[in-house]
């Protein structure tokens with residue numbers, strides 16, 4: 001187990017809110033002081049624009065921003081010019097959909113699955129509508145997992161893109177990505193991975209996975225809000241036209257022609273998220289110093305403890321008994337998750353209630369939504385005990401009139 005007492009000291013919110021039980025890191029992680037300090041250092045000591053100024057402070061800011069890109073690249077085993085900064089994973093996934101769909105035509109098939117977050121599937125739903133392409137879903141197995149076998153069965157000559165989540169934000173299942181990517185490539189498809197829920201729990205090696213594009217947000221991995229990452233293989237990125245045009249993405253501009261910069265700068269028009277990139281760099285340092293393997297081990301231990309405790313309470317349904325990361329989705333039978341959530345809030349417990357922007361899977365589960373507790377580095381078994389107490393309270397309140 002990680003030393004949570006020590007870890008909590010790094011997160012100022014616990015000093016300001018000592019009773020906080022934060023079980024919503026799947027939505028966004030808490031922010032450590034070191035990340036805030038680095039961002040503040042930029043704003044107070046060299047807070048000027050990058051790539052433009054011909055003076056020392058601007059060089060310093062440019063260097064810090066470039067370093068951030070290199071640290072992100074190293075973190076996922078990519079090259080510097082394969083990392084495009086965006087405002088979040090949603091923007092990254094939309095951008096790649098808008099850019100890549102220009103290569104597609106009527107009747108092409110986009111393969112995905114019902115575990116997706118809306119941000120990976122909705123852009124392609126719209127693209128399919130507009131270009132008369134087909135969205136095809138890989139049938140999930142009884143547990144709600146995506147499998148290589150089912151994927152294999154639905155591939156046709158028209159299949160062109162696989163867009164898939166690395167880890168489900170509702171079920172916590174890890175997708176068997178490597179085998180699926182190999183299969184997709186044998187059929188000349190490209191693969192776009194939504195790694196929003198993976199990046200803070202699993203080491204990611206894009207070269208080993210061999211995915212074509214991969215995206216994530218900084219704010220779920222101890223970094224600030226307002227920064228996301230789109231990774232793309234450089235030979236593919238070079239074939240794409242930018243969506244946004246404007247300052248800093250061009251070399252030479254004439255009256256009727258613009259020469260755009262090389263990758264990745266051509267995809268980052270305008271002043272980028274400088275402080276946020278610097279904050280993300282610091283978050284990666286912290287994640288690396290704690291160790292992703294240790295992080296996963298810690299959260300799985302908490303998860304097991306929570307599952308065991310929940311299993312002892314009648315009238316509770318757990319939807320993901322075999323979750324691969326610290327995500328637990330459950331409901332008190334017959335109680336709307338929003339109604340239950342008010343009880344948790346009263347006890348200073350932050351957990352998520354609803355469809356988690358992944359309505360396809362809650363529909364697959366035949367529920368309106370779930371209660372979702374996500375466990376991370378600062379969570380303890382005491383947090384779970386407090387959550388369990390409230391679950392018991394909700395069960396007693398809503399089931400008190402039941403005839404035994």
Ligand code: PLP
Nearest residue numbers: 088089090117119169196197217
């Ligand atoms: N994809 C997954 C799997 C997610 O869990 C989330 C957020 O919860 C997103 C995408 C969207 O993230 P953001 O709001 O940072 O763009």
